[in-house]
Amino acid sequence: MPVTKHTLVALVEDKPGVLNRMASVFRRRGFNIESINVLETINTESSELPHLSRVAIVVGGSTAMLEQLRKHLENIVDVVKVTDITTKGIY
Amino acid sequence: MRMTGAQIMCESLVEEGVEVIFGLPGVPLIPLLDTLPQYPQIRHVLMRHEQGAAHAADGYARVSGKVGVCLATSGPGATNLVTGIANAYLDSVPLVAITGQVARPFIGKDSFQETDITGIVSPITKDSFLVLDVDSLAGIVKESFYIARTGQPGSVLIDIPKDVFTDRTEYCYPDEVKLPGYNPTFEERPARVDQAAEVIDEAEHLLEDAVGGGSLLPQYVMSKIFEVTGGEAIVVTGVGQHQMWAAQHYCYDRPNSLISSGGLGTMGFGLPGSIGAKIGCPDRTVWCIDGDGSFQMTIQELATMMQEGLAVKIAIINNGYLGMVRQWQQLFYEKRYVATPLSGPDFVKLAEAYGIPAVRVKRREEVVPAVEQAMEEEGAFLIDFVVEPEENVYPMVPPGAALAEIMDRPKDREVAG
Numbered sequence: 001m002p003v004t005k006h007t008l009v010a011l012v013e014d015k016p017g018v019l020n021r022m023a024s025v026f027r028r029r030g031f032n033i034e035s036i037n038v039l040e041t042i043n044t045e046s047s048e049l050p051h052l053s054r055v056a057i058v059v060g061g062s063t064a065m066l067e068q069l070r071k072h073l074e075n076i077v078d079v080v081k082v083t084d085i086t087t088k089g090i091y
Numbered sequence: 092m093r094m095t096g097a098q099i100m101c102e103s104l105v106e107e108g109v110e111v112i113f114g115l116p117g118v119p120l121i122p123l124l125d126t127l128p129q130y131p132q133i134r135h136v137l138m139r140h141e142q143g144a145a146h147a148a149d150g151y152a153r154v155s156g157k158v159g160v161c162l163a164t165s166g167p168g169a170t171n172l173v174t175g176i177a178n179a180y181l182d183s184v185p186l187v188a189i190t191g192q193v194a195r196p197f198i199g200k201d202s203f204q205e206t207d208i209t210g211i212v213s214p215i216t217k218d219s220f221l222v223l224d225v226d227s228l229a230g231i232v233k234e235s236f237y238i239a240r241t242g243q244p245g246s247v248l249i250d251i252p253k254d255v256f257t258d259r260t261e262y263c264y265p266d267e268v269k270l271p272g273y274n275p276t277f278e279e280r281p282a283r284v285d286q287a288a289e290v291i292d293e294a295e296h297l298l299e300d301a302v303g304g305g306s307l308l309p310q311y312v313m314s315k316i317f318e319v320t321g322g323e324a325i326v327v328t329g330v331g332q333h334q335m336w337a338a339q340h341y342c343y344d345r346p347n348s349l350i351s352s353g354g355l356g357t358m359g360f361g362l363p364g365s366i367g368a369k370i371g372c373p374d375r376t377v378w379c380i381d382g383d384g385s386f387q388m389t390i391q392e393l394a395t396m397m398q399e400g401l402a403v404k405i406a407i408i409n410n411g412y413l414g415m416v417r418q419w420q421q422l423f424y425e426k427r428y429v430a431t432p433l434s435g436p437d438f439v440k441l442a443e444a445y446g447i448p449a450v451r452v453k454r455r456e457e458v459v460p461a462v463e464q465a466m467e468e469e470g471a472f473l474i475d476f477v478v479e480p481e482e483n484v485y486p487m488v489p490p491g492a493a494l495a496e497i498m499d500r501p502k503d504r505e506v507a508g
Contacts, residue, residue: 012272013271013272016221017209017213017219017221020210020213021213024213024214028214050269050271052271076272077217077218077238077270077272077273078218078270078272078273079272080271080272081272
């Protein structure tokens with residue numbers, strides 16, 4: 001399986017501990033995170049909706065392995081959605 | 092209504108239908124324990140080790156279908172829960188672990204009896220919460236129980252600092268949870284269960300009959316426990332050879348009747364697990380079938396059985412070895428039995444020390460009378476079955492082999508009738 005750089009973008013709840021749980025998914029399988037960036041999103045629709053953050057992670061691995069990691073990340077209770085944007089671009 | 096954190100915790104547990112907590116106290120928990128008597132609908136079962144508390148809550152959850160709850164204090168109390176939390180997580184058992192924590196000003200400073208328990212259990216829980224504000228307590232309890240029991244069930248931990256238990260706020264139990272990232276699947280998949288049942292029905296019958304000569308074979312013991320109990324018992328096992336024999340030679344036709352550590356393979360699950368199972372199903376006969384190695388790992392819970400007056404029947408399959416490892420050493424390491432020969436106490440005398448009547452069985456003809464005696468006894472009973480020391484579990488999957496390469500008993504080792 002060819003190892004390539006992947007960029008995963010996750011929408012997560014803005015709470016303590018979420019980043020730790022996400023990082024552990026990579027750590028326990030021996031993946032090395034090359035870069036990580038977290039930014040609060042701006043919720044213009046309603047103040048009732050929860051605060052969300054967007055996490056962008058660059059990590060090396062095969063496409064199949066990264067797909068497994070993506071699903072594993074989505075299993076975290078506070079993670080809303082994870083997209084592998086490597087080939088898609090953000091928008 | 093204004094309440095303390097301790098009261099809010101109890102009110103919330105009542106809202107979640109909690110009837111029993113398996114726990115061990117500690118100073119940070121005193122405010123909570125002090126409030127418990129105001130809630131007589133919640134029974135606190137005092138265990139002798141926190142691992143036992145988690146396993147008991149696990150066994151309770153498996154037989155009752157409810158969320159199991161265990162309670163431990165900060166530091167060593169919390170870390171002692173870890174094995175039990177991992178056990179529930181790997182077998183998808185709904186478990187809420189509540190831990191006391193040092194007061195907020197002391198968190199993160201390596202204070203006395205402080206550990207980062209939410210961090211420690213992060214990979215073995217669906218979610219874990221450190222309650223830093225009494226206002227968030229009721230909501231966190233609601234979320235924890237919801238997460239533990241929905242979707243693929245599992246363990247959740249709530250860590251509560253001592254001073255949060257004594258803080259006061261307005262109490263209102265939330266109606267709903269707000270978890271935008273959590274989408275549990277509620278639909279059942281009966282078709283797949285049917286498919287599995289078909290495969291099992293069509294499978295070749297690989298189990299051997301327990302014949303055996305002069306010596307007492309564990310398979311024979313299992314088949315007789317099955318016969319005498321009429322297959323009506325809940326069987327709770329430890330982990331090892333006895334667990335395999337209990338699965339093979341006791342015929343289960345009622346759901347939630349074989350309670351066993353499948354995913355983590357936790358030796359020592361049997362005794363505390365059977366305590367939880369008996370409390371969850373007091374009207375059913377509960378047999379704890381354990382190995383002499385597994386039993387010695389949580390043997391202190393005999394005191395819990397005694398204190399709670401639980402009529403659990405215990406069968407120790409005593410072969411003087413850590414038998415599963417010994418079997419591998421025999422078959423794949425030329426019988427070099429390193430670190431597997433095992434001494435134990437006189438289990439009959441030990442049981443009697445705990446006020447539990449007990450007998451030792453060495454011969455085939457003694458098996459049925461002993462099991463019958465156990466069933467006639469109103470309370471707990473222990474039987475020490477001294478079995479053939481080097482009996483093996485078959486069929487087995489050899490190391491590194493595929494499931495299709497499953498190994499039957501070698502022909503020249505066939506047990507004579």
